[in-house]
Amino acid sequence: MRGMHFALGYLAGRLFYRVVDFMRHWYVKSAKIYWNSVINQLAEIDYTLAWRVTLRHLFLPLYGDYSTIGYVLGFLFRVGRLTLSSVLYLALFALAAALYVGWLLAPPFILLRIVLG
Secondary structure, three states, rough: OHHHHHHHHHHHHHHHHHHHHHHHHHHHHHHHHHHHHHHHHHHHHHHHHHHHHHHHHOOHHHHHHHOOEEEHOOOOOOOHHHHHHHHHHHHHHHHHHHHHHHHHHHHHHHHHHHHHO
């Protein structure tokens, strides 16, 4: 009988360890991996959209045209480009956040569906 208590205690301890290990893996480690991937993707997109470069050259004339029209058109073009790029970045970040919230809610949802049938 004593060996049975030891076995039940061991199994309960291992169950607790596995549940905690799963939680650490699913919620902590996956957050680091996911958000690093999101940041890397946004950096690759920035290579195409050049948000930082556009901001840095905001008040410079477009294509080296140093006339008044060049300054005005350069500023307007760059403000438009910054606005569109910002909206795109915000939409992509919102999509990434929504996907991650779905990822976080998947285990409780599945467990609830199993328990409630």
